[in-house]
Amino acid sequence: MQFDWSVILEALPQLLKGAQLTLTIAVIGLGIGFLIGCVAGLMRAYGNSIISLVAFAYIELIRGTPIIVQVMFIYFALPLVADIRIDPVTAAITSITINSGAYTAEIVRGALLSIHPGLREAGLSLGLPAWKVLTYVTGPLAFRRMIPALGNQFIISLKDTSVFIVIGVGELTRQGQEVMATNFRAVEIWSAVAILYFIMTTVLASVLRGIEKRMRIL
Amino acid sequence: MSIIEFKNVTKRFGSVTILDGVDLAVEPGEKIVLIGPSGSGKSTLLRCINGLEKIQGGDLIVDGRSITEGGSNIRLIRQEAGMVFQQFNLFPQMTALENVAFGPRRVRGSSLAEARDQANELLARVGLAERASHYPSELSGGQQQRVAIARALAVRPKVMLFDEPTSALDPELRHEVLQVMQSLAEEGMTMIVVTHEIGFARQVGTRLIFMENGHISVDGNPQEMLANTDNPRLRDFLRHVVP
């Protein structure tokens, strides 16, 4: 068979539109997910037994179920059980947020616990409140250690957005599927879709690597 | 008035009693050297003073404040009682200067310029003016410990607590740290030092305390105690630590 470049050129605007939505969902979801992950990770690392248990329940519930089931629940079941009706894109962003938040929480907890407790004690011993020790001493050290694992999680979440095809979100995979349905050029279209995902994940990973290099922490 | 006062202090980890009804009053200007077998509770006693460990019984007054009164009170006590650790615990992402300027900046709220000037001064005092821009990983153990002393001094404490400050150092690096501590003592700082350096106890100490099993079992003048003691366990202990 012939690889026809013009097919890709023709489909590119629609695919790029999909890629843009994929990126939007991923960036917003990961951004909020990171904040949730930090809070839940702190609860796990430093909270008393009840606080820690709450975070633990959230993390285990999310990690123990597939993301496709989570988004189905949010989009189809939530309107029935709680009368909460949201559009597909909001459901998608919510799914990525709570999903990546749970995985990030474990990354945050692990990084915080890997910091030598003596550094925290040294900070406290100067008379600093615990939150300042976290902000200026242990937090930055832990963050640097988190970066490789965060990069991994960001890539996974970005690719996870492809499951939102099931609730009709017009992200990249969905756009590829639609173009395919009209011209039947599977090789060209799925190659193009794969390359677009690859570019996005590579850029995301190298941004994080850049941050890691710029943070002069040992 | 005593600057530190232990009143029948009890400290437990779970069901294990580590400090068993300790009474101790420290007067301003005293240089107390704390010795005792491993596990006797020396570190724990020190860590109770600045609230790194909570006490379960009795009361502990530092500079007129009770450590049992939590929250901001504990932070004020910590500003008056500087701590130096066996493992230095310098902040690895900060230079020597930033480590020393950190306390004044974030605790006392000094301006950047003011904190840096003071930090430079303190680094010079511990003989490290040239190393101000080095990171901890670029310093020897002895240098790191001197930076750690400067960092604690930067908050202007009234008392300095040292927990085996030279134990992690090679023998040839110990004297530079001990020298800094000695000059600090000569300037009149109140100090409590957990150490096995008997020479330091003899030369600098004004008071020697021997701890056993969470008790203070001997408390007296260093020269007298080291020359002859009627406590057989102290005599035995000294035979083992003095080379």
Ligand SMILES: Nc1ncnc2c1ncn2[C@@H]1O[C@H](COP(=O)(O)OP(=O)(O)OP(=O)(O)O)[C@@H](O)[C@H]1O
């Ligand atoms: N966080 C903790 N949890 C449980 N037990 C502890 C804890 N910290 C110390 N202990 C116990 O308390 C006892 C006294 O410890 P401490 O560190 O005060 O002794 P030390 O006199 O400083 O000994 P060393 O000379 O070895 O430093 C030891 O038996 C130790 O195992």
Ligand SMILES: [Mg+2]
């Ligand atoms: Mg100890």
